[in-house]
Amino acid sequence: MDSVFHLRRRRLASIAIVMLMTACGDSQEPALTVAGVEFSSEQVRGLSAEEIEQLADLASVGRAVADGSLVELVAPLDARAVERSRLQAMPLHLGARRMGLGEQAIHDGYERDPEWELEVRHVVRLVPRWAGPAERAEARALAEQVASRARAGEDFSALAAQLSEEPGAAERGGLLQPGRRGSWVGPFWDAALTLRVGEVSGLVETEYGYHVLRLDEKRAIAFDQASVLPVLRRLVPQATAMQAMEEWVATRPPLEVESGALEDARQALLRTRFPDNIVIARTADGGSYS
Template identity: 30%
Template sequence: MTKTSRSFRLQRLAARATLPLLCAALAIPAHAQSTDSASSNKGKTQRAAPKAAAKPAPKRAAKPAAKAAKKPATSKPAVTPAKPAPAASSPAAAGATPAAAAATTSAAPREADYIVAVVNSEPVTNNEVRARAARAAQQLSERGVPTPPTADLRKEVLERLISERAQLQYARETGIKVDDAALEQAELAIARQNELKSIDELHRQVQQQMGITVKDFRDDIRNQVTLARLREREVEPKLKVTDSEVDAFIREQTGVRAPGQDINLAMILVAVPEGANAAERTKLQQRADDVARRAKAGEDFAKLATEFSDANNRGRDGGVLGLRSADKYPELFVRATQRSRIGDIVGPLKSDAGFHVIKVLERKRNNDLPEVRIPQTHAHHILLKVGANQSERVARDRAADMRRRILAKQADFETVARENSQDESAAEGGDLGWVSPGQFVPEFEQAMNNLDPGQISPPIVTRFGVHLIRVDERTERTLSSDEQRQLARNMLREKKAQESFDTWAREVRGRAYVEYRDPPR
């Protein structure tokens, strides 16, 4: 694979990984959705510790996405409805355009509606299954994928609907709600993806092209946003991606090793025998502490290794482990030395084998990664936190009043931010600097992406509180190697999130009472 093709592939992967979870859940038709589009979202919201750059989340990093590809200037794509959020079901059960459903149902005799299953106390009807199956068949056709037999497809669709219904019930029981403001932001994102100028135009297209009511469309979108928030709450906080996993992922996707990851370490091992009692362990740890102290004081590490190391060769090679990529070293060593300089002594580190004293001998930068370009946004925001001293309603009203005063030129955004914002950016007038796709939680980033330069959002609610957002300008830039590593980390995190969510969804489905009903005779 050439460097150019690798670069293109990584950019496509970048775009795919940083699409907002919501937009991943909404069924955009194949002809209207490019894998290179980069309407990103997914990460955390306020500044947190830097994730190097790119997906990812206000840590000051990001899960970058590639530049959105321009859509053909032919006819406008049909607007698409919500597709189910990730659940334990095969791709064949994914939704397709409602327009397809309308075409399918109008071409065939209309079947009677009846209950096909009950999930706890809620029914799933034949009409729901038929409409979803028709959309799935159309989407598969657009992708050039053979459509399964109707009976098999409907069976898959029914199982997905049952899983979704169980998840939505759990979301309601655990207090997840999607207010009208969040719903409007989701609709605006869909309108923009379909190159429509407003939500009203989206609603007209939904009624005219799809033959479904605005209420049903909005209910479906609300459900998908609910499922996205459920996944964000139940799955994402538990995910962890290690440096060695990132390195392996980069090699797999690009054929190039991650830059700056070849290291050479020396080690002294003070072994702890199996079955050692507490007193013996304490004595051995004291020996390791003494070795580390002497090494840090400047004594020759190789001589200390020869004298004290219990490694296989008893330190006769000075404890040198050799120059190798980070994924060839134990994660314990890599994590402990990742911020260390050449010559630094680290430890003792405790493992099942005993206590390790590590010296960083060498770091070598290997091949650079292919070029990846991402969109960036310069934005300001104001945050009003919600809690015992301020309800969400009060915070929303305050934010709406601030926005009104700013738009009326009675105050400027920066001054209002300095005086009122409860974010660390308040001192800079709410300036977030240049941010990359995926750097904020989905609700925040989606609202930011919906703004044109100079616009101020209505009050936006996230887990951090209520925000006003102003977009100043947009640009595009090339990612550094560190930022590409962050991009890879977030892509891998998204992959793990999907796998974890599938497992979690199956557990929720397993706890639900499901009764299947036969069709009426």
């Protein structure tokens, strides 16, 4: 689990660095300033309020990368992600127990369809959110040329060094840190997973631009290092999981809703995407639910 979060931190840091590099550098008055990073009105034009908030988040992370405080910044997020993962898995584990599925059955199910760790090289032509049709068409055409040249036998590392716009691509030949499901955005992962080792992809479009991928290595993740959630989802019917969860809840101490907590939660939802620190209810034995 720690290694998965490590990969996610590295990906988030890379995104933030790109955003910092594309921040405005001209003399016009900035439309948005976050942690000393300025963005012009042209760069934020057409962005929704939620997208501007995401841009601000990325700029803040980029600043944390620059001053070395990223690990401290993301530690609470990692802890919350672990807790959410446990809560999401709980009905499935209870359902498996209800069905009499032991460790060996779950292990065998995983071995039949394991999770994977991939080593991928890629070339990316970045396309900012505010890019017009001409800029998008140019980036797409260049990426298509890369795919054609790589499939014709040109050295992929050299193409990445010459044409990729990812920071550090030249030094690494476009090689990314090993990735697992969730390490990369969905279209990128899906494309990489379908490749054979040594195979070059066609054009892959993500929210960051146009990519061309080559799969260098594909390794099955050992059972004791992988998430068993995908296996449990295949083995445990949703109805069984929910029934097992309801039975477990019925055995718990009764809940007493905190006075005003629901209104506090409603107000928090209007202010932030992740209001997970408000205690909604408490149990007689001292437990709390947020």
